[in-house]
Amino acid sequence: MSAGSQGTAKAPGGHNPWAIALVVALATFMEVLDTTIANVALRYISGGLAVGPDEAAWVVTSYLVANAITLIASSFLAKRFGRKAFFMWSVALFTLSSILCGFAWSLESLLIFRVLQGLGGGGMAPLAQSILADSFPPQKRGQAFALYGVAIVVAPVIGPTLGGWLSDNVSWHWCFLINGPVGLISLGLMYWLIEDSEAAKRERRLLRRQGVRFDLVGFLLVATFLGSLEVVLDEGQRKDWFGTSTLMNVFGVLTVVSFVAMIPWLLRKKNPVVDLRLLDSRQFGSCFIVMLFTGAVLIATTQFIPQITQEYYGYTATLSGLVLGPGGIMTVVSMLVIGQLSGFVQPKWLIATGAAVVAAGMYDLTRINGETTFSFFAWSRIYIGIGLPMIFLSVTTASYEGLRKDQTDQASALINVARNVGGSMGVSLAQNVLAYRSQFHQSRLVESVNPANPAYQDTLAQATRYFQQHGYAGPDAQGQATAWIGQQLATQVAYWAYIDVFWVLGVLTACLIPLAMILKRVKLGGAAPAAH
Incomplete structure (x- = not known):
């Protein structure tokens, strides 16, 4: 990143840097919002497009993978074609594809538009950081990045609740259409306010003279x-x-x-396009794996907690989004606290502590049953919200230790790729565990549901009497009783399968503790580039 106007209050082009910061934060907020806004709407999407919940999960994973693909190319393309131009093209593609997502007529069309949306969104976050660095003098950059950080942290908190409310009260289509007016406003303000710095222009001219190709x-x-x-x-x-x-x-x-x-x-x-040699380093390679696992746990829990509460506890999409809200608020608070602690505590200890807290939250989720309450899910998410910032902020600091200045752009891209790819793999892993363990538990429970089993006969008799007392005749009452037993069986199978999913995610998180212990000590008090 280059520093634009080092000694002046004006940004490149003579505009107020705080106006630029607000525009950049608005665009980033919109992009980060879309990583979570659709999670609680998947049930509506699967119903509206006549597909299964596991197929609807592609709406989340396709976006994350496309986002990661653009991340690896964004640094070079921004330098080659200009930050303003590439940023505006990214926002334009994101906005147009968001509108197209809202008008999707099938799962296939939605996934195509969602991939385009991810490709547009992937270039926005790293460019936003570069534009802010160019727009502010060094002594003011901390405040600018604080505003940017608020947008990144608050968006995932608002996303599930907003997505749930829109799905319940308007339509799931508006989870995407809402980006239309915001994107158009952002584009107009960007065209007016943002200009590339002289240093960025010189770098672009140098790349052209040297003939460096993508x-x-x-x-x-x-x-x-x-x-x-x-x-x-x-x-x-x-x-x-x-x-x-x-x-x-x-x-x-x-x-x-x-x-x-x-x-x-x-x-x-x-x-x-990707410097794989960075992964040879024990320090950076370990940080990459930590972020991969952390992304898996973050995105998988953001999807599966609303999924189970809607399918088996009767929650509306809004209420499922609100379940995640307290954890999101705690994430904001935790980030502020960890931001202060990071100047005194080594990243390895913060990562290990955060992993232990998140693993405890995942263990808590393995205690779900038919009487689990809203507060139980909310508190489990709060534990996760306390631990995740310890990992996210610390792994960012640790990942830059020992790198040359010319490697930081590649390192930032790879860490963000790890988070997104880890998130998509985490959702896929959880879906596979859910399917396999559902089959396993179904086969085991069916063994005990035998007409010759006295316990089954007793349960069937009690259920039949219950339905007879509520107006059903003999054969109908027994049919209703049999159906009720089958429903209870399916529900119990689902609980056990979800418990297995949370166990797997908890074990993944626990693996981060020994991984954190092999990280090197870093010099505290330095400012590392922000991770998106």
Whole structure:
């Protein structure tokens, strides 16, 4: 990042830097909001488009993967074509695709538009940081990044509740259409207020003179690998993996071939789209894995808590969003506290402590049953909200330790890619665990539901008497009783399967504790670039 007007209160172009900060924060708020706003609306989306809940989950994972793909290219494209131009193109694509998502007529069309939305959104966050750095003198940048940080933190808090309210009271389509007017206003203000700094213009001219080209081959290999891997993870369970499905075999081959070709290409290329050599470092490689696992837990819980509360506890989408609200508020508070602690406590200890707190929250969720209350879910999310900022802020600080200045852009992109890819993989993993464990528990419970079993006969008799007392005749009463037992069986299977999901996510989180212990000590008190 370059510093634009170092000694003046004016930003490049002579505009007020705080006006620029507000516009940048507004655009970033809109993009971050879309990582969570659709999570509580998945039930409405699956119903409206006549697809299953597991297929509707693609709405979340496709956005995250597309977002990650753009992140790896955003730094070079911004330098080559100008930050203002690339930022405006990103916002324009995000806004247009958001409107198209709102008018989607099928799951396939929604996923195409959602991918375009992710491609547009992926370039916004890192560019926002660069524009803020150019617009403010060094002594004012902390305040500017604080405003930017508020937008990043508050958006995921508001997203589930807003998405739930819109779905319940208007339509799930408005979870996407709401971005239309906000995006258009942002575009107009950007065109008027934002200008590239002289340093950024010089860098662009230098790249053109040197003939530095974008690593298109590397980009396509990475994009093919991430996209194919996500298809395999999301569709594997439904398609019986690689047994009889041509689709799975094709994408399985694409995943392997693109990965095998990607590694030597990126390692040998002079200016690769992704610098994989960073992952050789014990410090950065460990931070990458930490962020991968953290993204998995964050996104999976944001989706699966509203999912179980709507399907098995009768919550509306609004109420399911409100379940996540207290945890989001606690995340804001925790970030402020951890921001102060990070100047005195080594990142490794904060990451380990945060992982332990989040793991405790996941363990708490394994105690769900038919009488679980709103406050139980809210408190479990509060525990997660306390621990996650300890990991997010600390891993950002730790990841830059020992890196050269020219490596920071690549490091920032890779850390953000880890969060997004981890999130999409976490949702896919949780969906697969839910499906497999549902089958397992179903088969075990069915063994005990035997007409010859005295316990079953007694339960059937009591249920039959209950329905007889409520107006059903003999055969009808027994039929209702049998259906009721089947419903109770299915509900119990679901509880146990969700418990298994939370156990798996808890174990993933616990793995971060020993991983944090191998991180090096860092110099405290420095300012690391913000992670989105």
